[in-house]
Amino acid sequence: MATIDIQGVRHAYDLTVPTPSTPVLVFIHGWLLSRGYWQPLIERLAPAYQCLAYDLRGFGDSQLCQNSQQSDGKTLALAGSESASVAVSRYTPAAYAQDLAILLQHLNISNAWVIGHSLGGSIGLWAASQMPECVKGAICINAGGGIYLKEEFERFRSAGQQMLKLRPRWLSYLPFIDLLFARAQVARPIARVWCRQRLIDFVMAHPEAALASLLDSTTEAEVNKLPQVVSQIEQPVYFIAGARDSIMAPKYVRHLASFHSLFQVDGDNVIEIPDCGHLAMLEQPDAVAGAIRSLLDRHA
Incomplete structure (x- = not known):
């Protein structure tokens, strides 16, 4: 694990060795x-592609x-980016995309494809929008939406807030409690x-980051x-959906995918994986890795 300070927060990341492929x-x-x-995907893809995985601000490592300097709605500028300064709140997908921009600049990565899961997919889309000179394509996994259903979102937000109130750290020491996550989603x-x-x-997960994001x-x-x-x-944008995803159903994945030009040109930019829920990279790593290789080959 390596670390870098991004806007006052130490970010953890893992970067595999370079490869001839870009x-x-x-x-x-x-x-x-x-x-x-x-990790399951990186193990399958790292022999051909250099891979970067990092923890979002407030999550993982x-x-x-207390000394973190958060943006809190201030205007942030992307050094060397074609995009202008953008006013963002501290935990929107756009704000997280700007964290990623700083990380890529630090690592001198100028030719990247972003691969995001769920919320990470939204962050990846914002990164592709903000950094077209650096992000050459995006693949969203178990991510979609773009249609606001008031009652459903209110229930989702309320359930999420209640769940975040019930997570004392001693919970992780209770025997077998982790098995509750075996079938979740x-x-x-x-x-x-x-x-x-x-x-x-x-x-x-940090309370402020978990709730605000x-x-x-x-x-x-x-x-x-x-x-x-x-x-x-x-740039090209593709979506990988789980056929049995109860959080982001394929119809909502296709809805968001339909707004990209590839949906009209190629007829579809969505790959649906059978017998797969909301954690495709864990449930079906071979299928997901194969899909990623195939998509990258199209644009090699």
């Missing part, structure tokens, strides 16, 4: 998760501290090691921005 694959995890969930039970990791990430990413205004963002991205 681009660099940049993996962005979802809400209440961490970079470790990408990128923990906030997935089509088939995941391995015990991932149950344990989900429990750890659940209780360790949930609320800031699910407002009506933020949800309605996504189709606009997707429609303006000129």
Whole structure:
């Protein structure tokens, strides 16, 4: 694990060795998760592509501290970016995309494809929009939406807030409690090691980051921005959906995908994986890795 200070927060990341192939694959995890969930995919893809996985601000090993200087709605500028300074709140997908821009600049990565899961998919789309000179394409896994259903989003936000109130750190020491995560949001039970990791990430996520990233990413205004963002991205954008995803059903994945030009040109830019829930990179790593290779080959 390596670290870098980004806007006052120490960010943790893992970077595999360079390979002759380009681009660099940049993996962005979802809400209440961490970079470790990408390991099955990285093991399959790293022989051909250099891979970067990092923890979002406030999650995993990128923990906030009392001295962290957060943006809090201030205008942030991307050094060397074609995009102008953008006023953002501290936990929107756009704000997290600007963290990623700083990380890529620090690592001198100028040719990347972003691969994001769930919330990480939204962050990846914003990164593609903000950094077209650097991000050459995006692949969203178990990510979609772009349609605001008031009652459903209110229930989701309320349930998320209640869940965040019930996560004392001693919870991770209770025997067998991690087994609650074995079937949560997935089509088939995941391995015990991932149950344990989900429990750890659940209780360790910083309270401010966990709550604010949930609320800031699910407002009506933020949800309605996504189709606009997707429609303006000129780089290739693809979506990988789980056929049995109860969090982001394939119909909502296709809805957001339909706003990109590839949907009209190629007829479809969505790959649907059978017998797969909301954690495709753990449930079906071979299928997901194969899909990623195939998509990258199209643009080699």
